[in-house]
Structure formats: structure tokens, C-alpha cells
Amino acid sequence: MSLKTLVIGASINPSRYSNKAVKKLLENKVEVKALGIKKGTILDVDIVTTKEAFENIHTVTLYLNAKNQEEYYNYIVSLKPKRVIFNPGTENIAFEKILANNAIKFEQACTLVLLSIGAY
Structure with missing residues (x-):
């Protein structure tokens, strides 16, 4: 099963957790797409700035506040991911309700921690 992941809120700044997540996902052999407000590249992943119709996204991991x-609500729902991860600081009860109404699983977790303990 592919765990193809879309990182929303991606940044070229290596001190940002979104940047660290892209690198850690790649290190764990996960295919990564990145969406941010500024174009750039993290290792070999291009950060896009438009809501592209990515296919077969398993997980969306959020690095944007509520x-x-x-x-991005409609965009994320349109991708039909299997799950959405709300990283620390991104918790959003209103969006969780939308996801639940669309049968999309979600969790409040840290992508970096999930990867480090083998629970991604």
C-alpha cells in the first residue's frame, strides 16, 4: 500500500517542521508532494503553490494553523485522502467535523513522531 503524502504548509526553511517532515518522509521511502506559499525545493521535492489535483494521496499532513x-477544506476533501494528520498547533475541530462527514479519517499527531516510532 502506498502512503503517498501531501505536506501542506511546506517551507524551504530547514528549521520549520514541515521541512523536517518532508525530509523524514523521504528517508522513510514515502512518496511526498509539497504545497506551500513560496516555490522552492526540499531535497528533490518541488514545493508547488497552487492546489494541484494530485492523485492517490493517502495522507495529508497539515502545517497550517486552523x-x-x-x-484548503474543499481542496483536501476533493483529494479523498485516507487520513489527515493535524500536527501540533494545527488542531481544528471544525475541519475534523467536515472530514468525518466525508468519511476521511483524521488524527491529532506529529508526523515526525509517528515516523520515528514506526507508526506512520
């Missing part, structure tokens, strides 16, 4: 997630 307010900044609003413009």
Missing part, C-alpha cells in the same frame, strides 16, 4: 486551513 484559520489558514479554511481555504
Whole structure:
């Protein structure tokens, strides 16, 4: 099973957790797509700035606060991911309800921790 992951809130800044997550996902042999507000590249992953119609996304991992997630609600639901991870600081009860209504699983967790303990 492919765990193809879309990182939303991706940054070229190596001190940002979204950047660390992209690198850790690649290290764990997970196919990664990245969406951010500025174009750039993390290792060999290009950060896109438009809501592309990626196919077969298993997991969306969020690095945007609740307010900044609003413009992505319909986009994320349209991708039909198997799950959405709300990383620390991204918790959003309103979006969780939307996901639940669309039969999309979600969890409040840390992508980096899940990868480090083999629970991704």
C-alpha cells in the first residue's frame, strides 16, 4: 500500500517542521508532494503553490494553523485522502467535523513522531 503524502504548509526553511517532515518522509521511502506559499525545493521535492489535483494521496499532513486551513477544506476533501494528520498547533475541530462527514479519517499527531516510532 502506498502512503503517498501531501505536506501542506511546506517551507524551504530547514528549521520549520514541515521541512523536517518532508525530509523524514523521504528517508522513510514515502512518496511526498509539497504545497506551500513560496516555490522552492526540499531535497528533490518541488514545493508547488497552487492546489494541484494530485492523485492517490493517502495522507495529508497539515502545517497550517486552523484559520489558514479554511481555504484548503474543499481542496483536501476533493483529494479523498485516507487520513489527515493535524500536527501540533494545527488542531481544528471544525475541519475534523467536515472530514468525518466525508468519511476521511483524521488524527491529532506529529508526523515526525509517528515516523520515528514506526507508526506512520
